[in-house]
Amino acid sequence: MTKPPALEARGITKAFPGVLANDHVDLRLAQGEIHALLGENGAGKTTLMNILYGLYQQDEGQVFIGGQEVDIHSPNEAIAHGIGMVHQHFMLIPVMTVAENIMLGVEPRTARSRWLGFIGQLDYRRVESRVRELSSQHSLEVDPTALVQTLSVGAQQRVEIMKALYRQARILILDEPTAVLTPQESEELFQIMRSLAERGTSIIFITHKLKEVFAVADRITVMRNGQVVGSTTPEQATEQQLASMMVGREVLLRLSKAPAHPKEAVLSLENLSVNDDRGQKAVREVTLRVRAGEILGIAGVQGNGQTELVEALTGLRPIALGQVRIGEKTLKETSPRQIMEQGVGHIPEDRQKRGLVLRYSVEDNLVLCTYYQRPFAKGLIIQHEAIEENARRLIEEFDIRTPSARTPAGTLSGGNQQKVIVARELSRPIKLLIAAQPTRGLDVGSIEFLHRRLIEQRDAGYAVLLVSAELDEILALSDRIAVMYKGEIIDTLPAEQATREEIGLLMAGVGGHKTSPARQPVEVN
Amino acid sequence: MDFALIIALMPGVLASALRFATPIAIGAYSGVLCERAAVINIAIEGMMLVAAMVGDLVMLYTGNIWLGVIGGMLASGLLAILHGVLCINFKTDQIISGTVINIFAIGITGFAYRRFLATPTLTRPIPSTLQPIHIPFLAQIPILGDVLFQNRPIVYIMLILTFVLQYVLFKTPWGLRTRAVGEHPLAADTLGIDVYKVRHINVFLGGLVAGLGGVWFSLEQVGHFDMLMTNGKGFIGLAAMIFGKWTPVGSFIAALIFGLPEAIQITMNFYFPHVPYQFLSMIPYVLTMIVLAGVVGQAIPPAADGQPYDKQ
Numbered sequence: 070m071t072k073p074p075a076l077e078a079r080g081i082t083k084a085f086p087g088v089l090a091n092d093h094v095d096l097r098l099a100q101g102e103i104h105a106l107l108g109e110n111g112a113g114k115t116t117l118m119n120i121l122y123g124l125y126q127q128d129e130g131q132v133f134i135g136g137q138e139v140d141i142h143s144p145n146e147a148i149a150h151g152i153g154m155v156h157q158h159f160m161l162i163p164v165m166t167v168a169e170n171i172m173l174g175v176e177p178r179t180a181r182s183r184w185l186g187f188i189g190q191l192d193y194r195r196v197e198s199r200v201r202e203l204s205s206q207h208s209l210e211v212d213p214t215a216l217v218q219t220l221s222v223g224a225q226q227r228v229e230i231m232k233a234l235y236r237q238a239r240i241l242i243l244d245e246p247t248a249v250l251t252p253q254e255s256e257e258l259f260q261i262m263r264s265l266a267e268r269g270t271s272i273i274f275i276t277h278k279l280k281e282v283f284a285v286a287d288r289i290t291v292m293r294n295g296q297v298v299g300s301t302t303p304e305q306a307t308e309q310q311l312a313s314m315m316v317g318r319e320v321l322l323r324l325s326k327a328p329a330h331p332k333e334a335v336l337s338l339e340n341l342s343v344n345d346d347r348g349q350k351a352v353r354e355v356t357l358r359v360r361a362g363e364i365l366g367i368a369g370v371q372g373n374g375q376t377e378l379v380e381a382l383t384g385l386r387p388i389a390l391g392q393v394r395i396g397e398k399t400l401k402e403t404s405p406r407q408i409m410e411q412g413v414g415h416i417p418e419d420r421q422k423r424g425l426v427l428r429y430s431v432e433d434n435l436v437l438c439t440y441y442q443r444p445f446a447k448g449l450i451i452q453h454e455a456i457e458e459n460a461r462r463l464i465e466e467f468d469i470r471t472p473s474a475r476t477p478a479g480t481l482s483g484g485n486q487q488k489v490i491v492a493r494e495l496s497r498p499i500k501l502l503i504a505a506q507p508t509r510g511l512d513v514g515s516i517e518f519l520h521r522r523l524i525e526q527r528d529a530g531y532a533v534l535l536v537s538a539e540l541d542e543i544l545a546l547s548d549r550i551a552v553m554y555k556g557e558i559i560d561t562l563p564a565e566q567a568t569r570e571e572i573g574l575l576m577a578g579v580g581g582h583k584t585s586p587a588r589q590p591v592e593v594n
Numbered sequence: 595m596d597f598a599l600i601i602a603l604m605p606g607v608l609a610s611a612l613r614f615a616t617p618i619a620i621g622a623y624s625g626v627l628c629e630r631a632a633v634i635n636i637a638i639e640g641m642m643l644v645a646a647m648v649g650d651l652v653m654l655y656t657g658n659i660w661l662g663v664i665g666g667m668l669a670s671g672l673l674a675i676l677h678g679v680l681c682i683n684f685k686t687d688q689i690i691s692g693t694v695i696n697i698f699a700i701g702i703t704g705f706a707y708r709r710f711l712a713t714p715t716l717t718r719p720i721p722s723t724l725q726p727i728h729i730p731f732l733a734q735i736p737i738l739g740d741v742l743f744q745n746r747p748i749v750y751i752m753l754i755l756t757f758v759l760q761y762v763l764f765k766t767p768w769g770l771r772t773r774a775v776g777e778h779p780l781a782a783d784t785l786g787i788d789v790y791k792v793r794h795i796n797v798f799l800g801g802l803v804a805g806l807g808g809v810w811f812s813l814e815q816v817g818h819f820d821m822l823m824t825n826g827k828g829f830i831g832l833a834a835m836i837f838g839k840w841t842p843v844g845s846f847i848a849a850l851i852f853g854l855p856e857a858i859q860i861t862m863n864f865y866f867p868h869v870p871y872q873f874l875s876m877i878p879y880v881l882t883m884i885v886l887a888g889v890v891g892q893a894i895p896p897a898a899d900g901q902p903y904d905k906q
């Protein structure tokens with residue numbers, strides 16, 4: 070007999086009110102293997118992982134680790150069985166240091182004070198040296214003394230992986246780790262995953278990006294509607310096949326679009342500067358225009374001022390210098406609601422913080438921008454029927470997978486939370502859509518749908534400002550591409566002339582008009 | 595006013611500032627314990643009042659002041675358990691639970707006062723307050739000795755508690771878990787920490803601490819229970835906690851600032867009776883309102899403060 074699988078799930082079934090999230094799911098994870106788990110939004114991937122990690126209890130089914138049946142009732146027990154998990158939404162405490170986040174729950178105490186038990190003195194030095202050791206062992210760059218809230222998303226993710234390694238995880242669950250990473254960061258993550266797998270760690274890797282599956286996975290399992298629909302290897306599968314397996318129909322991975330017919334400028338920025346939270350200039354003298362009937366894509370590695378730019382345009386952050394015009398109106402200390410009423414739609418980058426009220430129902434979230442207007446309110450009275458009708462229509466149209474319109478938005482799967490926001494913003498009368506990472510966490514089918522919608526909106530005369538760290542998305546949708554680097558727009562190219570390589574270089578700060586000695590703000594038109 | 599006189603009065607004023615700061619600081623520590631674990635406790639005032647009453651009652655019936663102290667703390671701890679169960683398990687609105695406990699405290703202590711304490715059939719021990727302890731040698735140090743080392747026991751306990759809590763909260767596993775549960779309970783849960791347990795323990799300890807603040811009134815300061823004798827000090831304690839940015843040492847300093855006007859007022863009354871005392875006695879309350887209105891600096895509470903945690 071060969072080695073028993075590192076982890077095996079048999080017949081796992083889990084129901085939530087109104088949905089069967091897992092329906093007799095089987096999964097075999099071999100020793101030292103990187104196993105990709107694919108599936109559309111709401112297929113039940115996260116639920117299955119939460120069961121393996123002890124956060125949820127299965128209704129039926131068994132879990133085996135190294136051939137032994139185990140009962141996992143809490144994360145504690147999962148950790149004891151060598152399971153570590155990096156969650157789809159990070160589980161870090163921003164105001165604490167990396168070391169504190171890592172040691173939480175398994176705190177070492179100094180030798181002198183060990184007898185004091187829970188009120189012994191935390192041994193920071195031991196944690197820090199252990200973290201440094203693991204850091205060099207797995208080439209996983211983590212500074213244990215840094216405060217988590219000062220770290221980039223990629224660095225936070227490394228902290229999450231470090232948390233698992235520190236607990237000596239031999240089975241590592243990564244739930245959509247690349248959703249928030251830049252391409253370079255993803256590549257670094259794959260290096261780390263490969264080296265961990267070589268040392269015998271078994272990894273479950275959830276993603277919606279098919280390219281990544283081919284880059285790292287040894288095996289692939291696909292889920293749909295709570296069931297496993299198949300298992301294969303990268304050698305045997307093609308992207309197109311996997312996409313169809315996930316969604317259950319043919320998916321167009323590349324959309325064709327007609328040339329744009331841009332009209333008048335809807336959004337104009339003149340020498341716009343915006344400060345970040347620490348008062349440093351994050352956006353520097355940006356001048357650009359977005360016209361009706363075109364999609365302007367802003368490419369750039371995350372953290373080059375895109376977030377601050379979008380926040381300034383949507384009224385969430387003050388404008389330090391310069392001018393923003395939407396249509397004929399100049400923004401000046403304008404509230405987000407006033408901007409919304411100007412006809413601006415916003416798909417925010419952080420869906421849980423800025424996009425949704427997680428405790429509110431799906432139907433209420435769908436009218437968050439319009440609840441005070443007709444037909445959702447008459448005078449001071451909320452019109453529940455209109456809200457319900459609106460929800461019914463949008464859930465259908467945008468294929469939001471939810472047990473009911475009354476379900477709290479926070480319990481939806483990550484991708485379906487995103488669809489609620491998209492549906493809300495596209496269903497009200499807007500002339501400008503500001504979309505920041507709009508397809509983050511969406512499955513291939515939903516991405517196809519959303520991309521198609523964005524192009525339709527464009528053709529209907531909307532102006533679209535698309536901010537994305539996905540180069541593929543920028544290239545597929547944009548009519549013009551502006552590259553942002555260190556807060557400046559260093560170049561703007563018509564999409565048909567742009568190549569991947571050129572944009573990639575610009576994103577790294579190589580080339581571009583702005584690097585010329587004249588340093589003239591570039592008029593973009 | 596005579597400058598020399600003011601200098602001569604200084605140690606006395608400082609000593610009584612420390613004394614008046616004691617229940618405020620202890621109230622603040624109770625708040626720190628609860629809110630660091632994300633449970634808002636506005637019932638500290640009520641818990642103190644009940645502890646003051648029960649303390650006197652136990653002293654009356656056992657003849658032992660220290661048993662009174664323990665009895666008062668346990669009574670307050672019991673109320674804290676109630677608050678914990680309501681807020682943590684039943685997810686009752688924390689402000690409402692706190693308000694209910696405060697109203698209950700006023701009722702029950704008023705009743706007990708009229709029934710048992712106003713005209714007691716038993717006699718209280720003599721003396722019926724905790725007596726000052728002079729720390730040998732240290733008490734002789736000029737000024738410092740008068741202020742710090744000739745105090746009554748609860749003042750010393752408060753001082754020690756300041757540093758113990760500061761250490762525990764920021765240097766120990768227990769403190770780390772407490773803060774984690776107060777900032778991001780789900781993250782703590784995914785690391786195997788029992789969020790409910792941590793919160794219950796903290797709220798209970800917070801109740802015991804509030805009780806200590808309560809018995810200060812009846813058993814250290816006055817010698818018997820009076821109706822509503824805590825006089826809003828529990829609420830001022832909460833203001834001190836916010837002012838002190840949810841840290842024990844910060845709360846202590848804030849409590850001193852709140853205690854000082856009262857001490858000055860007492861001294862002024864004695865030496866300068868023609869100055870209307872009402873103005874000085876207003877100061878702690880006015881300060882409290884200013885602090886609670888968020889004027890003094892930006893205070894950031896624990897991120898999950900006041901939010902119940904839903905376990906799957």
Ligand SMILES: Nc1ncnc2c1ncn2[C@@H]1O[C@H](COP(=O)(O)OP(=O)(O)OP(=O)(O)O)[C@@H](O)[C@H]1O
Nearest residue numbers: 085090110111112113114115116480481482483484
């Ligand atoms: N805590 C919960 N309460 C109620 N329903 C839930 C809960 N968690 C998940 N669900 C439901 O279970 C189903 C599966 O969700 P799950 O999060 O596992 O999907 P997923 O495959 O991870 O999707 P995504 O790719 O969008 O993250 C969804 O229909 C979701 O609404």
Ligand SMILES: [Mg+2]
Nearest residue numbers: 115157482483
């Ligand atoms: Mg998921």
